[in-house]
Amino acid sequence: MSITASGIRRAAPAAAQGGHIVVRGLTKRYGALSVFEGVDLDVAEREIVALVGPSGCGKTTLLRCVDGLIPAEGAVLVDGEIVREPRPGIAMVFQHFGLFPWKTVYDNVAYGLRMAGVESAEIARRVPQFISLVGLAGFEKAYPYQLSGGMQQRCGLARALAVDPRVLLMDEPFAAVDAQTREILQFELLRIWERQPTTMLFVTHSIEEAVLMGDRVVVLKGRPSRIHEDITVDLPRPRSRATFTLPRFAELRERVWSTLMSEAKKAEFQVGP
């Protein structure tokens, strides 16, 4: 992140204030098995941190701990408040979309607002706004089964954005859509973020996606896994398709790749536990 860009961001007050995530000594055990141990992680306000790691390293579990969905040892704080249960202002986008098949696009997007106790006039005002923000205008009455995977995730994104979160937790949000759609959604998310920068913890198994989206890429690995590297992505924003062509993008991608692969190879050829 360039100094000027961060300076501008700090100076411009956005609707969503705060969103500072602090993770200290987070350890998740299932019985004798430790998924991750002693994870320390800081995500600043309006920063995007991409979390990568080999499959099974506990990226998604870590994200669920930050959301307060599952308990863990250690501490998760968002804006100084300890997270033990899901809290207002933190919203998650799910890998398999998590849309309710019995609700229309409109009702799915409205769900988070209704659960937050927002009054109905306000819901009626905001839902169409977020539906058109993600490009789903005209599909308000469609049911999820009538939508393509990409459109379903647009709906999942609108549902999360509608509650005006300080923190967005992204659980491999584009892993379940095809490659072209994935690329389109990545840039749309970046466009939305530019308009309203929100703190984001972004779990992905795609190295390119991590480097494209993140201000930092955090590599989680080992058994039990720990944070192995914290790589600052000093690519200019706004990022676009042109970002892929920058030599620096290739360098960073290689760096993340080699960090990950050294371990992946070791794991692949490891015999026994």
Place this chain on the structure above:
Amino acid sequence: MTVTTITAVAPRRFQMTGPTVPRLVAGLVILALWEGVVRGFAPDFVATPTGIVLAFPRVIVSAPFLAALAQTLGAVAEGLAIAIVFGTTIGLAMGRSVLADRVLHHYVNAFYAMPMLVVLPLFSLWFGYTGAARLATVVFSAIFSIVVSVGDGAHSVPHDYLEVAHSFRAGRICTLFEIVLPASLPYFLAGLRIAAGRALIGAVVAEFFTAIGGLGYFILFNSRTFHDNTAFVAVVFLAAFGIGFDLLTSWATRRFLPWYRRDEAAE
């Protein structure tokens, strides 16, 4: 916008699709055999297909038949409604609360497996030879299949849905009605079909035993007075009930639950 195809709503599924001609031929062969055997070897009063067809127009407008039909269907509808309300409530509780399941599980399964015939004498003792005994039998026959189905459904709500609800800080009651209930719907519909059949059996059996009117009594009375063909008209109506109920639930599902497609219910 990328792939913006909206798939057409699944085509209407009729229950009577398939190889129509062989099916009709098989039916006609069976009816012809019946007709032939009765005409050749049985006394006059035994029902024949032609006899039933000839009796049909007379019977279906006769006051005793219409009264009996209204009584039986009324009792089935009333009993099913009660069974749906209480069965769903108990099923949801069992599916979502370990305590409720532990407390009720064996009892529900015991009653589910129990033939309704054995409780009939008790019900007629408690309620007398009245419509209440029949209603109780219908409820008893229908409720446990709904409890078991809804319980299974509520127990196996996809974890993803519950996680989303939890993440958006939904309350327990809200999650029960907005997530668990609709997610259990395929199970509920499966249970309801079984319940409807059992409810009808319950009503007719109660009528056999207690002689309180209705189609069961109509059949019993007419066959004992050697009006076999007349009795059989009522039997045909009972058989048609299954088809009718199935069509009704299919229609209601399409009309009121457009998102629910039976072919993907197992998803």
